Amino acid sequence: MATAVTTDPMLSQPYVVEEVSKETPDTFTLKLKPEEGSHHAGFRPGQFSMLWVFGVGELPISISGDPGNSDQLVYTVRSVGQATNALVTRSAGEDVGVRGPFGTGWPLDAARGRDVIVVAGGIGLAPLRPVIYEVLNHREDYGRLVVLYGARSPRDLLYRKQLAAWARHRDTQVLVTVDYGGLSWHGHVGVVTSLFKYARLKPSRSLAMVCGPEIMMRFVTRELESLGLTRNDIYLSMERNMKCAVGFCGHCQYGPHFICKDGPVFPYESIRPLLEKYEL
Amino acid sequence: METLERIIAEHPFFAGLESYYTGLLVGCGSNVRFQPGQYIFKEGEEANEFYLIRSGRVALEIAAPQHKPIAVETLEQGDILGWSWLLPPYLWKFNAHAVQDTRAIALDGKCLRTKCEQNHDLGYEVLKRFAQIIEHRLEATRLQLLDVYAVR
Numbered sequence: 001m002a003t004a005v006t007t008d009p010m011l012s013q014p015y016v017v018e019e020v021s022k023e024t025p026d027t028f029t030l031k032l033k034p035e036e037g038s039h040h041a042g043f044r045p046g047q048f049s050m051l052w053v054f055g056v057g058e059l060p061i062s063i064s065g066d067p068g069n070s071d072q073l074v075y076t077v078r079s080v081g082q083a084t085n086a087l088v089t090r091s092a093g094e095d096v097g098v099r100g101p102f103g104t105g106w107p108l109d110a111a112r113g114r115d116v117i118v119v120a121g122g123i124g125l126a127p128l129r130p131v132i133y134e135v136l137n138h139r140e141d142y143g144r145l146v147v148l149y150g151a152r153s154p155r156d157l158l159y160r161k162q163l164a165a166w167a168r169h170r171d172t173q174v175l176v177t178v179d180y181g182g183l184s185w186h187g188h189v190g191v192v193t194s195l196f197k198y199a200r201l202k203p204s205r206s207l208a209m210v211c212g213p214e215i216m217m218r219f220v221t222r223e224l225e226s227l228g229l230t231r232n233d234i235y236l237s238m239e240r241n242m243k244c245a246v247g248f249c250g251h252c253q254y255g256p257h258f259i260c261k262d263g264p265v266f267p268y269e270s271i272r273p274l275l276e277k278y279e280l
Numbered sequence: 281m282e283t284l285e286r287i288i289a290e291h292p293f294f295a296g297l298e299s300y301y302t303g304l305l306v307g308c309g310s311n312v313r314f315q316p317g318q319y320i321f322k323e324g325e326e327a328n329e330f331y332l333i334r335s336g337r338v339a340l341e342i343a344a345p346q347h348k349p350i351a352v353e354t355l356e357q358g359d360i361l362g363w364s365w366l367l368p369p370y371l372w373k374f375n376a377h378a379v380q381d382t383r384a385i386a387l388d389g390k391c392l393r394t395k396c397e398q399n400h401d402l403g404y405e406v407l408k409r410f411a412q413i414i415e416h417r418l419e420a421t422r423l424q425l426l427d428v429y430a431v432r
Contacts, residue, residue, distance in 0.1 A: 026431075078431075080431050121428065121429060122428070122429035123429075150429075151429060152427070152429040152430065156429065177354075179424050179427070179429070180350050180351065180352060180424075181339070181350070181351035181354075182348060182350065182351070183348055183349060183351075185351065186337075186379050186380070187354075188337075188354050188356075189339060189340075189351040189352060189353050189354040190353045190354060190420060190424075191420045191423045191424050193420065193423065194353075194420055197358065197359075198356065212428070212429075213428040213429065215423070215426055215428050216423070216428045219419075219423055
């Protein structure tokens with residue numbers, strides 16, 4: 001018998017691991033499908049779910065899959081502790097609890113008809129991948145797509161085959177860099193901001209979406225502003241310790257905002273003063 | 281036909297430089313080409329020139345004992361390669377090798393230093409441009425040092 005999708009945001013829904021694939025030595029992509037008979041409610045690019053590994057804990061993880069695929073939810077997870085390790089070592093057929101999706105999402109409506117600049121650092125590409133899918137799935141609705149992606153080293157790059165495939169789409173430029181490269185790496189070496197000089201941009205008709213470590217985003221916003229983008233045309237995805245995901249517990253409070261409910265995506269203009277405050 | 285003067289004048293590094301100064305630079309310049317894998321210079325060698333990259337890609341490397349060389353930066357079309365010719369002891373601090381087939385204009389450092397000493401206006405124009413490059417690369421190096429993608 002089919003189960004209805006619950007409306008209680010605090011109640012996990014049972015999902016089954018369909019596939020786990022290794023992206024880098026410590027990062028894995030999990031494909032989850034609802035237990036037989038139920039379905040997921042869809043999501044907006046930039047939203048996240050709370051994933052519960054029974055007996056271990058619950059984690060906020062951005063959805064990294066194609067919003068056009070309603071059969072499964074996809075998450076890219078970096079193993080950095082007990083709970084994330086428990087998640088990435090799940091096998092096909094095992095259960096995971098899913099709450100959500102939560103959060104605001106990227107401003108794709110505002111991006112319609114404009115060039116889209118995606119700037120990602122490290123695992124920050126995961127929450128932005130749905131944006132890339134969405135733009136490429138509805139190519140005529142958007143202008144040029146420019147993806148600038150930086151990682152620590154070549155072995156830390158996510159979605160390598162997809163990056164190459166995206167670069168072959170019309171009106172799409174994909175530039176990838178690593179902070180340090182070995183002899184076998186023939187691509188760019190340097191921080192992600194160094195890619196701007198090679199990007200073909202029209203700042204006046206562009207909207208930028210940025211996700212990565214906060215310090216990287218500070219440097220990136222500075223670069224985008226110097227190119228001529230306004231603060232209202234720059235969006236950042238923020239990260240804090242999210243627990244309830246619905247703005248009750250206060251764990252993810254960021255100044256006057258709750259990251260889980262008011263974010264994780266914010267216009268740069270609205271959070272710029274907070275980014276410059278120490279220890280916030 | 282592309283003249284050396286035009287190529288220098290159109291390179292982003294010398295954007296906005298008066299044609300009189302470009303004319304002075306031409307006498308120090310020559311076209312060069314490097315094959316993929318070819319070393320352009322190595323750490324400790326005399327730094328006698330710098331390069332305006334026209335196409336291709338060059339990796340700047342650091343080689344540490346018992347480690348394979350690590351590329352810390354790549355430079356491409358529109359970039360400049362090398363400023364060790366500018367300041368004593370005029371020795372390269374890194375290795376540079378062409379990752380791709382690379383075309384560039386090599387500017388003779390000794391020749392340029394002499395012209396800058398003789399014409400301080402030219403010297404100031406050149407130094408202003410190098411200062412900007414050094415500032416950008418210092419900022420990038422600081423960001424690199426933060427190792428922002430590491431697990432905390």
